[in-house]
Amino acid sequence: SGSAVTLQELDGLAMRSFPLCMRHLYLKLQEDRHLRHGGRQQLGLFLKGIGLKLDDALAFWRGAFAPRMPAEKFDKEYAYNVRHNYGKEGKRTDYTPYSCMYIIMSSPGVGDHHGCPYRHFSPENLHAALSGMRLSPKSIDEVMEKTRGRHYQLACAATFEGAHSCQCDGINHPNQYFEQSRKFLK
Ligand code: SF4
Structure with a gap:
């Protein structure tokens, strides 16, 4: 960062x-x-x-x-x-980005697109989204398996590994996923 x-x-x-x-x-x-x-x-x-x-x-x-x-x-x-x-209005708090736990615990309603796909998507929609990321069928199976076991962050780490062809240190924050990806792709 x-x-x-x-x-x-x-x-x-x-x-x-x-x-x-x-x-x-x-x-x-x-x-x-x-x-x-x-x-x-x-x-x-x-x-x-x-x-x-x-x-x-x-x-x-x-x-x-x-x-x-x-x-x-x-x-x-x-x-x-x-x-x-950005902390430029109101109480001028410098708000921090949401963690995985916070996002996983959120409850998106109909018409909302926030939340964690591993937690909140239907299996069909998740499968389609993973295909859209061009993950191999083997990686997709692994992600779906972890998702069925409700291991959402492990599913996200498996997605990272499938998308980057490398080991993932684990995922606990969307911004940490991003930083890890940038480090690897540089
Ligand atoms: Fe879910 Fe991954 Fe986003 Fe965390 S970074 S909320 S595990 S999709």
Whole structure:
């Protein structure tokens, strides 16, 4: 951590180095040009954690919601929350990204895309998402097996190993998944 991540790098990083929970939110945001509050918080704080600066975060969300949402409406209704997450509004708390445990314990409702896919997806949807990451059938079987045993973070570690062809040190935080991936891919 420490180094800044630019807006231009995000698409590539999302496909190569985001854990499935964040990859899913990122793809849904592109598809729907919108995310509900829980998803904006989970993804937004993660992006802050990987080094996206406030100005880039504002540009990212404004662009992601366009053209469905005009920039003026975004600035009026959503920009405050982005600045708030960066500690620039309200109590000026510098909010930290959510841990796996916190995400696994969350309860996304219908129409929400936050949460942990290993905990909250149906087996069919999880299988499809893993295929979308181009995991081998053998890796997918391993992930599905760990998921059935409710070992969600081990399932995430198995996904990491399948996606990077290397050993994973274990996963307890989405930002740690990202850092591990960057270290390996560098
Ligand atoms: Fe995200 Fe953690 Fe679930 Fe992996 S185990 S998908 S990093 S919440």
